[in-house]
Amino acid sequence: MARFLSEDWTPMNRALAIALTLSLALVASVEADTKKYGTPLTLKDTTKVSAIFAAPATFDGKRVRLEGSIVGVCEERGCWIALSSDQEFQSIRFKVDDGVIVFPLSIKGRTAVIEGVVSVQEVSVKAQIEAGEHEAREHGTTFDASKVKGPRTVIMVKGEGAEVF
Amino acid sequence: MNWRRLNNLLHRDIGYVAVGLTLAYAISGLAVNHKADWNPNYRIEKTAGQIEPIGARDRETVTAEALRKLQLTEPPRSAFRPDPETIRLFYEHATYSIDLPSGAVVVESSRPRPVLYEFNQLHLNTPKGAWTIIADAYAVALIVLSLTGMFVLKGRHGISGRGAWLVGAGVLVPVMYWFAFVGTP
Numbered sequence: 001m002a003r004f005l006s007e008d009w010t011p012m013n014r015a016l017a018i019a020l021t022l023s024l025a026l027v028a029s030v031e032a033d034t035k036k037y038g039t040p041l042t043l044k045d046t047t048k049v050s051a052i053f054a055a056p057a058t059f060d061g062k063r064v065r066l067e068g069s070i071v072g073v074c075e076e077r078g079c080w081i082a083l084s085s086d087q088e089f090q091s092i093r094f095k096v097d098d099g100v101i102v103f104p105l106s107i108k109g110r111t112a113v114i115e116g117v118v119s120v121q122e123v124s125v126k127a128q129i130e131a132g133e134h135e136a137r138e139h140g141t142t143f144d145a146s147k148v149k150g151p152r153t154v155i156m157v158k159g160e161g162a163e164v165f
Numbered sequence: 166m167n168w169r170r171l172n173n174l175l176h177r178d179i180g181y182v183a184v185g186l187t188l189a190y191a192i193s194g195l196a197v198n199h200k201a202d203w204n205p206n207y208r209i210e211k212t213a214g215q216i217e218p219i220g221a222r223d224r225e226t227v228t229a230e231a232l233r234k235l236q237l238t239e240p241p242r243s244a245f246r247p248d249p250e251t252i253r254l255f256y257e258h259a260t261y262s263i264d265l266p267s268g269a270v271v272v273e274s275s276r277p278r279p280v281l282y283e284f285n286q287l288h289l290n291t292p293k294g295a296w297t298i299i300a301d302a303y304a305v306a307l308i309v310l311s312l313t314g315m316f317v318l319k320g321r322h323g324i325s326g327r328g329a330w331l332v333g334a335g336v337l338v339p340v341m342y343w344f345a346f347v348g349t350p
Contacts (some may be wrong), residue, residue: 088224
Protein backbone atom coordinates (compact mmCIF):
# COMPACT_ATOMS: atom_id res chain seq x y z
CA MET A 1 0.00 0.00 0.00
CA ALA A 2 2.67 2.45 1.09
CA ARG A 3 4.76 1.47 -1.91
CA PHE A 4 1.82 1.97 -4.27
CA LEU A 5 1.33 5.43 -2.84
CA SER A 6 5.04 6.27 -2.95
CA GLU A 7 6.49 8.84 -5.29
CA ASP A 8 8.22 6.26 -7.52
CA TRP A 9 5.76 4.23 -9.52
CA THR A 10 7.04 0.85 -10.59
CA PRO A 11 6.09 -0.62 -13.98
CA MET A 12 3.82 -2.99 -12.00
CA ASN A 13 1.89 -0.03 -10.54
CA ARG A 14 1.41 1.48 -13.98
CA ALA A 15 0.28 -1.87 -15.40
CA LEU A 16 -2.27 -2.26 -12.59
CA ALA A 17 -3.69 1.22 -13.20
CA ILE A 18 -3.97 0.63 -16.96
CA ALA A 19 -5.55 -2.82 -16.45
CA LEU A 20 -8.12 -1.38 -14.05
CA THR A 21 -9.05 1.41 -16.46
CA LEU A 22 -9.34 -0.95 -19.43
CA SER A 23 -11.49 -3.45 -17.53
CA LEU A 24 -13.89 -0.69 -16.46
CA ALA A 25 -14.12 0.56 -20.03
CA LEU A 26 -14.81 -3.00 -21.24
CA VAL A 27 -17.62 -3.48 -18.74
CA ALA A 28 -19.15 -0.18 -19.80
CA SER A 29 -18.97 -1.01 -23.52
CA VAL A 30 -20.54 -4.46 -23.07
CA GLU A 31 -23.44 -3.01 -21.11
CA ALA A 32 -24.05 -0.24 -23.64
CA ASP A 33 -25.08 -2.82 -26.27
CA THR A 34 -27.86 -4.45 -24.27
CA LYS A 35 -31.42 -4.15 -25.51
CA LYS A 36 -33.01 -5.55 -22.39
CA TYR A 37 -34.34 -3.05 -19.91
CA GLY A 38 -35.08 -3.63 -16.23
CA THR A 39 -36.06 -7.00 -14.81
CA PRO A 40 -36.32 -10.10 -17.04
CA LEU A 41 -39.71 -10.94 -18.54
CA THR A 42 -41.46 -13.91 -16.96
CA LEU A 43 -44.74 -14.39 -18.86
CA LYS A 44 -44.82 -16.53 -22.00
CA ASP A 45 -48.22 -15.67 -23.43
CA THR A 46 -48.74 -12.35 -25.17
CA THR A 47 -51.99 -10.45 -24.65
CA LYS A 48 -53.42 -8.37 -27.48
CA VAL A 49 -53.58 -4.66 -26.71
CA SER A 50 -56.99 -4.52 -28.37
CA ALA A 51 -58.28 -7.12 -25.89
CA ILE A 52 -57.38 -4.80 -23.00
CA PHE A 53 -59.14 -1.85 -24.66
CA ALA A 54 -62.19 -4.03 -25.32
CA ALA A 55 -62.58 -5.06 -21.67
CA PRO A 56 -60.43 -2.82 -19.42
CA ALA A 57 -62.14 -3.83 -16.19
CA THR A 58 -61.29 -7.49 -16.85
CA PHE A 59 -57.58 -6.69 -17.10
CA ASP A 60 -57.34 -4.06 -14.36
CA GLY A 61 -54.64 -5.21 -11.90
CA LYS A 62 -53.59 -8.18 -14.03
CA ARG A 63 -50.02 -8.84 -15.16
CA VAL A 64 -49.69 -9.00 -18.94
CA ARG A 65 -47.05 -9.33 -21.63
CA LEU A 66 -47.57 -7.08 -24.65
CA GLU A 67 -45.85 -6.67 -27.98
CA GLY A 68 -45.96 -3.76 -30.40
CA SER A 69 -44.10 -1.02 -32.19
CA ILE A 70 -42.74 1.79 -30.06
CA VAL A 71 -44.70 4.84 -31.20
CA GLY A 72 -43.73 7.23 -28.43
CA VAL A 73 -40.96 7.71 -25.87
CA CYS A 74 -40.85 10.09 -22.90
CA GLU A 75 -38.49 12.83 -24.08
CA GLU A 76 -37.80 14.24 -20.64
CA ARG A 77 -37.00 11.24 -18.49
CA GLY A 78 -37.32 8.17 -20.73
CA CYS A 79 -39.83 6.88 -18.18
CA TRP A 80 -42.49 5.58 -20.58
CA ILE A 81 -42.95 4.19 -24.04
CA ALA A 82 -46.16 3.95 -26.05
CA LEU A 83 -46.81 0.67 -27.84
CA SER A 84 -48.98 0.37 -30.92
CA SER A 85 -51.94 -1.95 -30.73
CA ASP A 86 -52.80 -4.80 -33.08
CA GLN A 87 -55.71 -2.53 -34.12
CA GLU A 88 -55.33 0.84 -35.83
CA PHE A 89 -55.72 4.09 -33.91
CA GLN A 90 -54.87 2.43 -30.59
CA SER A 91 -51.75 2.61 -28.45
CA ILE A 92 -51.01 1.89 -24.83
CA ARG A 93 -48.52 3.50 -22.52
CA PHE A 94 -45.97 1.39 -20.62
CA LYS A 95 -44.87 3.38 -17.56
CA VAL A 96 -41.87 2.64 -15.39
CA ASP A 97 -40.76 4.35 -12.20
CA ASP A 98 -38.48 7.31 -12.89
CA GLY A 99 -34.86 6.22 -13.08
CA VAL A 100 -35.57 2.48 -12.84
CA ILE A 101 -35.49 2.25 -16.63
CA VAL A 102 -34.51 5.09 -18.96
CA PHE A 103 -35.69 4.44 -22.52
CA PRO A 104 -33.62 6.23 -25.18
CA LEU A 105 -35.40 8.19 -27.92
CA SER A 106 -33.53 6.17 -30.54
CA ILE A 107 -35.76 3.11 -29.96
CA LYS A 108 -38.78 4.85 -31.50
CA GLY A 109 -40.22 2.71 -34.24
CA ARG A 110 -38.65 -0.53 -33.06
CA THR A 111 -40.58 -3.52 -31.70
CA ALA A 112 -40.84 -4.01 -27.96
CA VAL A 113 -42.10 -6.73 -25.68
CA ILE A 114 -43.05 -5.46 -22.24
CA GLU A 115 -44.43 -6.94 -19.06
CA GLY A 116 -46.36 -5.21 -16.32
CA VAL A 117 -49.63 -4.71 -14.51
CA VAL A 118 -52.60 -3.12 -16.25
CA SER A 119 -53.88 0.03 -14.59
CA VAL A 120 -57.28 1.49 -15.45
CA GLN A 121 -57.90 4.96 -14.04
CA GLU A 122 -60.54 7.60 -14.35
CA VAL A 123 -58.71 10.87 -15.03
CA SER A 124 -60.37 14.12 -14.02
CA VAL A 125 -60.64 17.14 -16.30
CA LYS A 126 -58.09 19.02 -14.18
CA ALA A 127 -55.56 16.18 -14.39
CA GLN A 128 -56.05 15.90 -18.15
CA ILE A 129 -55.39 19.60 -18.61
CA GLU A 130 -52.27 19.44 -16.42
CA ALA A 131 -50.97 16.43 -18.34
CA GLY A 132 -51.78 18.02 -21.69
CA GLU A 133 -50.01 21.24 -20.77
CA HIS A 134 -47.01 19.28 -19.49
CA GLU A 135 -46.80 17.27 -22.71
CA ALA A 136 -47.19 20.42 -24.80
CA ARG A 137 -44.32 22.06 -22.92
CA GLU A 138 -42.23 18.93 -23.52
CA HIS A 139 -42.93 19.06 -27.25
CA GLY A 140 -42.76 22.84 -27.56
CA THR A 141 -46.37 23.01 -28.71
CA THR A 142 -49.61 24.38 -27.26
CA PHE A 143 -52.48 22.58 -25.60
CA ASP A 144 -56.12 23.46 -26.13
CA ALA A 145 -57.81 22.87 -22.77
CA SER A 146 -61.25 23.43 -24.30
CA LYS A 147 -60.93 20.06 -26.06
CA VAL A 148 -61.18 18.31 -22.70
CA LYS A 149 -64.89 17.56 -22.39
CA GLY A 150 -65.03 15.40 -19.28
CA PRO A 151 -63.38 12.68 -17.22
CA ARG A 152 -61.57 10.05 -19.30
CA THR A 153 -60.59 6.44 -18.68
CA VAL A 154 -56.84 6.00 -19.08
CA ILE A 155 -55.41 2.53 -19.54
CA MET A 156 -51.71 1.92 -19.05
CA VAL A 157 -49.32 -0.80 -18.03
CA LYS A 158 -46.97 -0.25 -15.12
CA GLY A 159 -43.92 -2.45 -15.19
CA GLU A 160 -40.28 -3.09 -14.62
CA GLY A 161 -39.05 -4.98 -17.68
CA ALA A 162 -38.91 -4.67 -21.46
CA GLU A 163 -37.06 -6.08 -24.44
CA VAL A 164 -36.50 -4.03 -27.56
CA PHE A 165 -35.70 -5.67 -30.91
CA MET B 166 5.31 6.77 7.22
CA ASN B 167 3.39 8.95 9.71
CA TRP B 168 -0.40 9.25 9.54
CA ARG B 169 -0.43 12.74 7.98
CA ARG B 170 1.87 11.71 5.16
CA LEU B 171 -0.32 8.66 4.46
CA ASN B 172 -3.40 10.94 4.63
CA ASN B 173 -1.88 13.35 2.11
CA LEU B 174 -0.76 10.60 -0.26
CA LEU B 175 -4.25 9.08 -0.19
CA HIS B 176 -5.83 12.50 -0.78
CA ARG B 177 -3.47 13.18 -3.68
CA ASP B 178 -3.81 9.85 -5.50
CA ILE B 179 -7.53 9.33 -4.94
CA GLY B 180 -7.96 12.93 -6.08
CA TYR B 181 -6.10 12.19 -9.31
CA VAL B 182 -8.24 9.11 -9.99
CA ALA B 183 -11.44 11.03 -9.19
CA VAL B 184 -10.78 13.89 -11.63
CA GLY B 185 -12.49 12.26 -14.62
CA LEU B 186 -15.57 11.11 -12.72
CA THR B 187 -15.87 14.39 -10.83
CA LEU B 188 -15.89 16.37 -14.06
CA ALA B 189 -18.46 13.99 -15.60
CA TYR B 190 -20.77 14.13 -12.56
CA ALA B 191 -20.38 17.89 -12.08
CA ILE B 192 -21.02 18.80 -15.72
CA SER B 193 -23.99 16.44 -15.82
CA GLY B 194 -25.22 17.92 -12.55
CA LEU B 195 -25.28 21.39 -14.07
CA ALA B 196 -27.10 20.04 -17.12
CA VAL B 197 -29.84 18.10 -15.32
CA ASN B 198 -30.35 20.82 -12.67
CA HIS B 199 -31.86 22.95 -15.43
CA LYS B 200 -33.92 20.30 -17.22
CA ALA B 201 -37.02 22.44 -16.74
CA ASP B 202 -35.48 24.85 -19.25
CA TRP B 203 -33.96 22.46 -21.78
CA ASN B 204 -33.56 18.80 -22.67
CA PRO B 205 -30.10 17.90 -21.31
CA ASN B 206 -29.94 14.61 -23.23
CA TYR B 207 -31.23 15.31 -26.73
CA ARG B 208 -31.15 18.00 -29.33
CA ILE B 209 -34.71 17.89 -30.71
CA GLU B 210 -35.55 19.87 -33.83
CA LYS B 211 -38.86 20.23 -35.64
CA THR B 212 -39.24 21.32 -39.23
CA ALA B 213 -42.49 21.83 -41.06
CA GLY B 214 -43.08 20.80 -44.66
CA GLN B 215 -45.87 20.30 -47.14
CA ILE B 216 -46.79 17.51 -49.53
CA GLU B 217 -49.88 16.81 -51.60
CA PRO B 218 -52.78 15.48 -49.47
CA ILE B 219 -53.00 11.71 -49.17
CA GLY B 220 -56.36 10.19 -49.95
CA ALA B 221 -55.61 6.51 -49.40
CA ARG B 222 -57.29 4.72 -46.52
CA ASP B 223 -55.36 1.61 -45.43
CA ARG B 224 -52.02 1.93 -43.66
CA GLU B 225 -49.88 0.13 -46.25
CA THR B 226 -51.13 2.29 -49.12
CA VAL B 227 -50.92 5.46 -47.04
CA THR B 228 -47.33 4.60 -46.07
CA ALA B 229 -46.31 3.89 -49.66
CA GLU B 230 -47.92 7.10 -50.89
CA ALA B 231 -46.30 9.14 -48.09
CA LEU B 232 -42.84 7.71 -48.87
CA ARG B 233 -43.29 8.53 -52.56
CA LYS B 234 -44.46 12.08 -51.89
CA LEU B 235 -41.71 12.69 -49.33
CA GLN B 236 -39.19 11.20 -51.79
CA LEU B 237 -37.90 8.84 -49.10
CA THR B 238 -36.21 5.76 -50.47
CA GLU B 239 -35.45 4.06 -47.16
CA PRO B 240 -38.42 2.24 -45.62
CA PRO B 241 -39.31 3.35 -42.07
CA ARG B 242 -38.77 1.11 -39.07
CA SER B 243 -42.52 1.19 -38.60
CA ALA B 244 -45.60 3.29 -39.29
CA PHE B 245 -48.41 4.20 -36.93
CA ARG B 246 -51.76 5.91 -37.32
CA PRO B 247 -52.85 7.50 -34.02
CA ASP B 248 -56.10 8.60 -35.69
CA PRO B 249 -57.68 8.25 -39.17
CA GLU B 250 -56.20 11.57 -40.35
CA THR B 251 -52.58 11.11 -39.23
CA ILE B 252 -49.71 8.80 -40.01
CA ARG B 253 -46.33 8.71 -38.34
CA LEU B 254 -43.26 7.21 -39.97
CA PHE B 255 -40.45 6.24 -37.62
CA TYR B 256 -36.78 6.34 -38.54
CA GLU B 257 -33.79 6.00 -36.22
CA HIS B 258 -33.34 9.73 -35.61
CA ALA B 259 -36.48 11.21 -37.15
CA THR B 260 -40.24 10.90 -37.01
CA TYR B 261 -42.42 12.15 -39.88
CA SER B 262 -45.89 13.12 -38.78
CA ILE B 263 -48.27 13.73 -41.67
CA ASP B 264 -51.74 15.21 -41.59
CA LEU B 265 -53.32 13.24 -44.44
CA PRO B 266 -56.16 15.61 -45.50
CA SER B 267 -53.92 18.70 -45.68
CA GLY B 268 -50.54 17.12 -46.45
CA ALA B 269 -48.89 19.13 -43.65
CA VAL B 270 -45.69 17.40 -42.48
CA VAL B 271 -43.76 17.84 -39.26
CA VAL B 272 -40.35 16.20 -39.12
CA GLU B 273 -39.02 15.77 -35.61
CA SER B 274 -35.37 14.82 -35.43
CA SER B 275 -33.65 13.91 -32.21
CA ARG B 276 -29.98 13.29 -31.61
CA PRO B 277 -28.19 12.68 -28.31
CA ARG B 278 -26.07 15.63 -27.23
CA PRO B 279 -22.46 14.50 -27.71
CA VAL B 280 -20.63 13.70 -24.44
CA LEU B 281 -23.39 15.25 -22.29
CA TYR B 282 -25.76 12.36 -23.05
CA GLU B 283 -23.14 9.85 -21.90
CA PHE B 284 -22.31 11.91 -18.79
CA ASN B 285 -26.01 12.12 -17.87
CA GLN B 286 -26.59 8.39 -18.33
CA LEU B 287 -23.64 7.57 -16.09
CA HIS B 288 -24.62 10.24 -13.55
CA LEU B 289 -28.17 8.85 -13.29
CA ASN B 290 -26.84 5.26 -13.27
CA THR B 291 -28.85 4.24 -16.30
CA PRO B 292 -26.51 1.34 -17.17
CA LYS B 293 -27.05 -0.20 -13.69
CA GLY B 294 -25.08 -3.46 -13.19
CA ALA B 295 -21.34 -2.94 -12.82
CA TRP B 296 -21.70 0.82 -13.07
CA THR B 297 -23.47 0.76 -9.68
CA ILE B 298 -20.29 -0.66 -8.15
CA ILE B 299 -18.13 1.96 -9.89
CA ALA B 300 -20.46 4.77 -8.80
CA ASP B 301 -20.49 3.43 -5.23
CA ALA B 302 -16.68 3.28 -5.25
CA TYR B 303 -16.60 6.86 -6.50
CA ALA B 304 -18.98 7.95 -3.72
CA VAL B 305 -16.72 6.27 -1.14
CA ALA B 306 -13.73 7.97 -2.79
CA LEU B 307 -15.46 11.35 -2.38
CA ILE B 308 -16.04 10.61 1.30
CA VAL B 309 -12.36 9.70 1.72
CA LEU B 310 -11.34 12.84 -0.19
CA SER B 311 -13.49 15.07 1.99
CA LEU B 312 -12.20 13.51 5.21
CA THR B 313 -8.54 13.40 4.22
CA GLY B 314 -8.83 16.91 2.78
CA MET B 315 -9.50 18.29 6.25
CA PHE B 316 -6.16 17.03 7.49
CA VAL B 317 -3.82 17.91 4.63
CA LEU B 318 -2.54 21.04 6.35
CA LYS B 319 -1.70 21.56 9.98
CA GLY B 320 -1.44 24.79 11.94
CA ARG B 321 -3.58 27.89 11.60
CA HIS B 322 -4.54 27.09 8.00
CA GLY B 323 -5.53 23.52 8.99
CA ILE B 324 -8.62 22.05 10.60
CA SER B 325 -7.72 23.61 13.93
CA GLY B 326 -7.76 27.09 12.40
CA ARG B 327 -9.49 28.56 9.35
CA GLY B 328 -10.30 25.02 8.16
CA ALA B 329 -12.78 24.59 11.01
CA TRP B 330 -14.63 27.77 10.03
CA LEU B 331 -14.81 26.84 6.37
CA VAL B 332 -15.92 23.26 7.09
CA GLY B 333 -18.59 24.63 9.42
CA ALA B 334 -19.79 27.06 6.78
CA GLY B 335 -19.98 24.26 4.21
CA VAL B 336 -22.05 22.09 6.56
CA LEU B 337 -24.35 24.98 7.44
CA VAL B 338 -25.28 25.74 3.81
CA PRO B 339 -27.45 22.61 3.24
CA VAL B 340 -28.69 22.53 6.86
CA MET B 341 -29.85 26.16 6.85
CA TYR B 342 -31.32 25.90 3.35
CA TRP B 343 -33.32 22.86 4.38
CA PHE B 344 -34.86 24.50 7.42
CA ALA B 345 -35.35 27.87 5.73
CA PHE B 346 -36.81 26.78 2.37
CA VAL B 347 -37.81 23.10 2.52
CA GLY B 348 -38.79 22.15 6.05
CA THR B 349 -39.89 18.82 7.38
CA PRO B 350 -42.17 16.69 5.19
